[in-house]
Each structure stands twice: as structure tokens, then as C-alpha cells.
Amino acid sequence: MSENEPLLSVQNMEKHFPVTKGLFKRQVGAVKAVDGISFDVFKGETLGLVGESGCGKSTTGRLVTRLLEPTAGKVVFEGQDITHMAQGKLRPLRRDMQMIFQDPYSSLNPRHTVGTIVGAPFRIQGVETEHGIKKAVQDLLGLVGLNPEHYNRYPHEFSGGQRQRIGIARTLALKPKLIIADEPVSALDVSIQAQVVNLLEDLQNELDLTYVVIAHDLSVVRHISDRVAVMYLGKIVEIADRKRLYDSPMHPYTNALLSAVPVPDPKSRKERERIRLTGDVPSPLNPPPACRFHTRCWKAQEICKQVEPPLEELASGHRVACHFPENAPQQAVQTPATAG
Amino acid sequence: MTAPLDVPGSAIEAGPETVLEGAETSVIRGRSLGQIAWMRLRRDRIAMIGGIVILLLILVAIFAPLLVSWFGHPPAEWHREKLDPSIGAPLGTFGGISSDFLFGVEPDSGRDLFSRVLYGARISLLIAFFATLLCVVLGTVLGMIAGFFGGWVDTIISRLMDIFLAFPLLVFALALAGVIPDKAFGMSGDTLRISLLVFIIGFFNWPYIGRIIRGQTLSLREREFVDASRSLGARNHTILFKEILPNLLAPILVYSTLLIPSNILFEAALSFLGVGVRPPTPTWGGMLSDAVHNYQVAPNFMIFPGLAIFITVLAFNLLGDGLRDAFDPKAR
Numbered sequence: 199m200s201e202n203e204p205l206l207s208v209q210n211m212e213k214h215f216p217v218t219k220g221l222f223k224r225q226v227g228a229v230k231a232v233d234g235i236s237f238d239v240f241k242g243e244t245l246g247l248v249g250e251s252g253c254g255k256s257t258t259g260r261l262v263t264r265l266l267e268p269t270a271g272k273v274v275f276e277g278q279d280i281t282h283m284a285q286g287k288l289r290p291l292r293r294d295m296q297m298i299f300q301d302p303y304s305s306l307n308p309r310h311t312v313g314t315i316v317g318a319p320f321r322i323q324g325v326e327t328e329h330g331i332k333k334a335v336q337d338l339l340g341l342v343g344l345n346p347e348h349y350n351r352y353p354h355e356f357s358g359g360q361r362q363r364i365g366i367a368r369t370l371a372l373k374p375k376l377i378i379a380d381e382p383v384s385a386l387d388v389s390i391q392a393q394v395v396n397l398l399e400d401l402q403n404e405l406d407l408t409y410v411v412i413a414h415d416l417s418v419v420r421h422i423s424d425r426v427a428v429m430y431l432g433k434i435v436e437i438a439d440r441k442r443l444y445d446s447p448m449h450p451y452t453n454a455l456l457s458a459v460p461v462p463d464p465k466s467r468k469e470r471e472r473i474r475l476t477g478d479v480p481s482p483l484n485p486p487p488a489c490r491f492h493t494r495c496w497k498a499q500e501i502c503k504q505v506e507p508p509l510e511e512l513a514s515g516h517r518v519a520c521h522f523p524e525n526a527p528q529q530a531v532q533t534p535a536t537a538g
Numbered sequence: 539m540t541a542p543l544d545v546p547g548s549a550i551e552a553g554p555e556t557v558l559e560g561a562e563t564s565v566i567r568g569r570s571l572g573q574i575a576w577m578r579l580r581r582d583r584i585a586m587i588g589g590i591v592i593l594l595l596i597l598v599a600i601f602a603p604l605l606v607s608w609f610g611h612p613p614a615e616w617h618r619e620k621l622d623p624s625i626g627a628p629l630g631t632f633g634g635i636s637s638d639f640l641f642g643v644e645p646d647s648g649r650d651l652f653s654r655v656l657y658g659a660r661i662s663l664l665i666a667f668f669a670t671l672l673c674v675v676l677g678t679v680l681g682m683i684a685g686f687f688g689g690w691v692d693t694i695i696s697r698l699m700d701i702f703l704a705f706p707l708l709v710f711a712l713a714l715a716g717v718i719p720d721k722a723f724g725m726s727g728d729t730l731r732i733s734l735l736v737f738i739i740g741f742f743n744w745p746y747i748g749r750i751i752r753g754q755t756l757s758l759r760e761r762e763f764v765d766a767s768r769s770l771g772a773r774n775h776t777i778l779f780k781e782i783l784p785n786l787l788a789p790i791l792v793y794s795t796l797l798i799p800s801n802i803l804f805e806a807a808l809s810f811l812g813v814g815v816r817p818p819t820p821t822w823g824g825m826l827s828d829a830v831h832n833y834q835v836a837p838n839f840m841i842f843p844g845l846a847i848f849i850t851v852l853a854f855n856l857l858g859d860g861l862r863d864a865f866d867p868k869a870r
């Protein structure tokens with residue numbers, strides 16, 4: 199399905215939040231929430247973006263949808279550079295790029311009815327609907343598996359899963375091409391998570407959508423993703439096809455994340471020893487030098503503290519930033535090329 | 539649409555919250571948070587009593603001329619015959635209370651206290667309402683701007699609020715009322731005085747509301763529905779008026795209900811100090827101030843206006859507290 203031209207292309211994108219102090223707001227540092235990441239998303243595919251809390255996943259999503267402005271780098275959507283595009287010029291493009299939010303309790307205005315919420319995209323974008331906004335909203339509610347008659351209800355009258363469906367209906371209103379789903383199920387009961395993920399998958403098939411699905415563990419995006427990117431402290435440390443990433447993860451961090459995922463198949467469970475990550479994620483205000491994972495990595499050597507490992511393609515479509523990758527093809531395991 | 543989702547039919551039914559229990563479920567029509575708050579408020583007996591008293595007070599103020607024509611005498615009419623000519627104290631028990639003079643008469647002039655207290659309600663409520671309105675408008679607009687835009691805009695507005703709150707308002711009001719001529723801004727007499735009091739009280743008290751609105755806006759701005767609206771392409775004014783303002787209506791209602799009594803007290807204080815609406819127009823504060831000199835011979839002169847202030851302030855506070863609990867039961 200993928201064509202040569204990516205739908206979304208992110209190049210060396212950075213976001214540093216200034217940290218100020220005192221009455222005169224003197225800048226004393228910066229939270230390097232996203233620190234130079236690059237990835238492409240092709241039409242029709244789903245890219246999973248995974249990492250622990252605070253590693254910059256939401257920030258990445260908000261940069262791509264231009265709710266935030268990147269400090270550096272480039273965001274290209276459908277061939278157009280939108281990195282610093284003015285909000286006015288961006289408005290028509292927003293129809294093609296929508297976001298599903300993490301918290302279904304905060305993403306719906308408690309004072310608005312479902313009809314108002316799901317109909318907002320039409321009003322804001324001034325889109326004419328064939329049989330009126332009400333009909334369009336009811337169709338959308340039906341599409342996401344809600345009762346179209348609940349048009350006049352308020353968000354607080356719905357459960358978490360239903361609210362997330364309302365949020366999904368809203369993002370679908372303008373028939374977007376790309377949807378960034380920021381932890382779409384992490385706030386939901388486990389029993390409901392699968393339903394919402396299934397819904398996203400069905401909608402993708404029906405409406406020809408492209409997804410970036412953000413999650414904080416690898417299990418959620420396992421079924422839905424075509425490719426998966428793993429983030430650690432504002433950087434992508436590994437990106438690969440789903441199968442490669444789950445079957446032969448190369449980065450120690452990915453291995454650690456995977457070992458936290460319950461494995462249904464007991465045979466593979468035996469093979470994979472459980473790796474428990476020790477220590478907290480270091481602060482993005484003051485990230486460790488060189489390889490940011492070295493403070494928690496059990497394979498760390500002296501070089502890891504001095505030389506930042508580049509994100510290199512070690513197998514076809516499989517890029518890793520590590521000096522001592524696991525499961526790597528033989529020639530790549532030699533001493534790292536960059537020294538000094 | 540094919541819907542191969544394994545969603546059981548019952549999951550589609552909205553799970554009504556406890557507040558909705560017992561409500562008719564046949565009509566699919568949601569209950570807004572405002573409606574739910576109203577249901578809670580109706581069960582709060584004390585707040586409802588406060589509300590009813592306020593309603594009665596407003597009616598009394600509006601129909602004061604009618605009530606006075608039925609049960610009293612014009613507020614400026616002197617009744618020397620009701621006074622002891624030697625000391626000017628009211629004749630009869632407890633300040634001359636009778637079926638003719640329900641609250642007795644004023645010492646020295648013999649004016650009907652009932653009608654003066656009723657007319658005083660008009661001045662008090664009028665000034666308090668409009669001053670509060672001014673506070674709310676200024677506080678809401680400036681608070682929303684400060685909270686929403688942040689940065690230097692917020693810094694300037696916040697410092698402005700600090701300055702206003704630190705301002706020695708009473709001293710200023712005393713000085714200002716002293717230098718204001720009888721005619722100004724195309725107004726004169728009571729109209730000028732009332733407008734001036736509305737302005738002074740409203741203009742200097744807005745930071746109380748302003749701070750609350752700023753804080754609320756600051757936290758609402760971070761809610762994801764604001765991001766959702768923005769990612770749909772909404773402009774700032776749409777976000778401010780359509781997304782944020784509806785969430786501010788509850789705090790605005792609550793805090794203006796609580797601000798009215800404090801403005802009533804402030805007006806009474808100014809009148810008490812002699813810089814309010816000028817005599818012979820009756821005000822509660824003015825009456826109290828006169829009553830201080832002869833409370834021994836005419837206790838009614840102090841008790842009735844004092845009671846009027848007390849009941850009004852209490853009623854508004856009870857309603858305001860009830861409203862706050864109704865909108866935010868967790869804050870109790």
C-alpha cells in the first residue's frame with residue numbers, strides 16, 4: 199500500500215521547553231522533551247510510537263499536529279513543510295491531520311452535548327454537510343458504535359470507553375488522512391482497551407486511514423502497528439517493522455520493554471529471560487551524555503558514556519542506536535565505527 | 539456499516555450517573571451539569587431559604603412604593619406629632635411601633651421607619667447588583683485574558699490586580715466622595731451618587747473575581763478539549779468563548795452571589811461614614827449612622843436597618859455557599 203512519498207515526514211525534530219527562574223524569567227535550562235527525532239509515515243500504514251512516561255511521545259504528537267512549534271528540525275505533511283507554518287495557513291490542512299487524545303475525561307468539554315462536540319469540526323472548518331450537521335453527527339456516532347440517539351447527552355453520562363469513541367467520532371468528522379492517536383486506550387479498563395483498538399483497526403480499513411499510535415508499552419500497539427518506533431528520553435532508539443522488532447529486537451531498551459510484555463506462548467517465554475529495568479528514567483532536563491540509556495543499561499561500556507551511538511540501519515528497515523546491539527547481523531557487532 | 543466490533547448491545551447504553559437514577563430513561567436527552575447542579579441545589583434546604591429570602595427582598599425593593607402606600611407613610615414625610623417635643627424621642631413603646639407605623643418612627647423627624655427601610659433596600663440592592671456586575675464583567679474579561687494568553691499579558695494584569703487589592707479603597711472613597719461636586723458627567727443628585735458608588739465599589743473589587751477566573755482559565759487552558767478544538771483549527775476567540783467560558787459560568791455565578799453581600803456591606807459602610815447616597819434619601823448604612831446617637835431612646839432605629847443588612851447578607855451568603863456545593867460537591 200505504501201507509496202514512495204511519505205504522508206508525514208519528520209526530520210531531526212526538536213522541542214526544548216525553556217526552564218525559567220526568578221522575577222525576570224531568566225532561562226536557566228531547557229527540558230529536552232524531543233531531541234532530534236526523524237521518522238516517516240507512509241500512506242495506509244500504522245506506526246507505533248512507544249516509550250516510558252515522560253520520554254516525549256505526546257510532545258512528538260503535538261509537534262506533528264502543530265499544537266506546539268518545533269524548536270528545530272522539519273515536519274513535512276503531504277509534501278508541504280508545516281514546521282513553522284502560520285496557524286491561518288495551517289487551518290485547511292488540519293482537516294487532513296487529526297489527533298485522538300490520551301484522557302477521554304479531559305478531551306471532551308463537559309459543558310457541551312455530544313452533538314456539539316462531534317459537530318464542532320464542521321462548524322470550525324465551515325464544512326457543509328449534505329443533510330445537516332445533526333445527521334452527519336449521528337452517522338459518525340453510528341460509525342464508532344454509539345447510539346445515534348445519544349446526540350443530546352453530555353460526556354459525563356458516558357463511560358470511559360464510550361467517551362473515547364466520542365473523541366474518535368470527532369476526529370473522523372473531517373475525513374482526515376492521518377490520525378495521531380496519543381495513548382488512545384491507556385486511560386481505559388483493560389477489558390475495553392481491545393474493543394477500542396479493534397474499532398481503530400476497523401476504521402482504518404473502512405476509511406483508508408494512516409495512523410501514528412502512541413503507547414507506553416509494546417503490547418498495545420502489537421496488533422495494530424506495521425512498524426514500531428521506540429523512544430527513550432526524547433530520542434528514537436530503535437525503529438523497525440513490527441515483526442522484526444518483536445522477534446529480534448536489537449536495542450537493550452527494546453528488549454527490556456519487551457520482557458515486560460506478557461508472552462502468551464510459553465515456549466518463547468522460556469527463551470526470553472526477564473529483564474527488569476532498574477532506576478528511574480533520568481530527567482530530560484539533564485539527560486545523561488552520549489547514550490542516554492547507559493545509566494540503566496546492563497551492557498553499558500565506557501564508550502557508551504562518551505560516544506553517542508548513531509541511529510544506524512543494521513538490517514533492512516531496521517534502525518538502531520546502540521554500540522552493542524543484540525540479535526544483530528554478525529558484521530555489525532564489531533567494535534563501533536565511530537570512536538573518539 | 540459492517541460493525542464487526544465485539545461490543546455487547548448493553549455497552550452502547552450510556553451509564554447514567556447516580557444523580558440520574560430514577561430519572562425517566564425513555565427520553566434520550568442528556569442532563570447538563572447545570573441541570574444536575576440545580577437538582578442538587580433544590581435539595582439544599584438552607585440555600586433554598588436563602589434564595590427565597592433574596593427573591594422576597596428583590597420584590598420588596600421593586601414594589602417598595604406600592605407597599606409603602608398600603609402600609610406606611612412616604613419616606614420623607616415628617617411626623618412631629620409622634621415625638622416627645624422636649625427630647626425628640628418617639629412616643630410610645632419601642633420607638634413608637636403601632637399598626638400605623640410598623641417599625642416605629644425616627645427620632646427628631648418622626649419619619650416612618652418602615653418605609654425608610656423598604657426604600658433603603660432599593661438603594662442597597664441596586665448599588666450592590668450593579669457594582670457586582672461591573673466586578674464580574676471586568677474580572678471575567680481580564681481574568682480570562684490573563685489566564686489564557688499568559689506571558690507578559692498575564693504579568694501585567696496580575697500585577698494590576700495586586701495593586702488594586704492593596705489599594706486603600708475606603709480612604710480613597712472617602713476622599714473622592716468629598717471632592718465630587720453635586721453635578722458631574724451630566725448627572726446630579728442621587729443618580730450621580732449611585733453611579734459613583736457603583737463605579738468605586740465595582741472598579742476596585744474586580745480583582746477578587748479576576749483572580750478566581752484567571753486561575754480557572756489557567757487550568758482549563760491545559761485541558762485536552764482545548765487542544766482538540768485547536769487541532770480542528772479553532773481560533774483563539776472561539777476557544778475562549780465556546781470552550782472556556784461555558785466552564786466558567788458556574789464559578790462566575792457562585793462568586794458573584796458571594797460578592798453581592800460584601801458589596802452590600804461596603805455600600806453600608808460608605809453610607810455609614812457619610813459618603814454614600816446623600817440624605818434625605820434613605821439608606822441602611824445612613825440610618826445606622828444616625829441611630830448611633832440615640833439608640834437608647836429609639837432602639838428600633840438601629841435594630842431594623844441593622845436587621846435588614848444582616849438578613850440580606852446572610853441570605854446571599856447561604857445561597858452562594860449552596861451554589862458552590864451544588865456545582866462542586868467535592869469542594870465541601
Ligand SMILES: Nc1ncnc2c1ncn2[C@@H]1O[C@H](COP(=O)(O)OP(=O)(O)OP(=O)(O)O)[C@@H](O)[C@H]1O
Nearest residue numbers: 215229231250251252253254255256257258414482
Ligand atoms: N509545556 C511544557 N513545558 C515544559 N515541559 C514540558 C511541557 N510539556 C511536556 N514537558 C516535559 O517534556 C517531557 C516529555 O513530556 P511528554 O508529555 O511528551 O511525555 P510522554 O512521553 O507523553 O509521557 P506520558 O506517557 O506521561 O504521557 C516531560 O518531562 C514533560 O515534563
Ligand code: SF4
Nearest residue numbers: 489492495502520521
Ligand atoms: S549504547 Fe551502550 S549503553 Fe547505550 S544501549 Fe547500547 S549498550 Fe546500552
Ligand SMILES: [Mg+2]
Nearest residue numbers: 255256257300
Ligand atoms: Mg503523553
